[in-house]
Amino acid sequence: MSRVTRKEWYERVNAAWPNDLPPLSGGEAIRAACKLYRFATGRTWYGEVRETGGRRYTDIRRGVIYVNPAGNDPRNPGWRGLVHELSHSVLYAPHGGEHARLELRMIKEVLKRGWLDGRLKDKERPEPTKEDAKWERLRRLYVRRDAWETKKRRAERALAKLGKQIRRLDKEVGSTGATVQ
Secondary structure, three states: OOOOOHHHHHHHHHHHOOOOOOOOOHHHHHHHHHHHHHHHHOOOOOOEEEEOOOOOOOEEEOOEEEEOOOOOOOOOOHHHHHHHHHHHHHHOOOOOHHHHHHHHHHHHHHHHHOHHHOOOOOOOOOOOOHHHHHHHHHHHHHHHHHHHHHHHHHHHHHHHHHHHHHHHHHHHHOOOOOOOO
């Protein structure tokens, strides 16, 4: 049995992608990164995930997955760059057979799940009207009022408790009821 060279592995990786890839949005990249992390490691990512841009790579640093939807490498923008860079971050390995196998598995997962067809895209929401804004403001006012009512009840309970403690200690000390400053 012949060994597969690194070049042959990466030819397989590059051949796995379709010719025309759709652009990758920020929300899509964040959701894909979390799902691919779980696929590659078998563990759910509970840390923070942030979208980044410019010359930054998609990478895991200090408990945060930084995702660059545009990709830092001009040869691997968008989906290609996301999968390639995330496979490095998950595996902590340089280019080689093990990395190529993981990247190929991740590509097949992206294609199998239909993520290139837009399944991870943000849902289209209708533009809120002025009436919607008024209802939202009213809802927030009710929430604020309820929070203050809770604080008021808590303060009343604390004052009642303090009053009992003061009366009990007054009896023990035998004070005349004068306030102590």
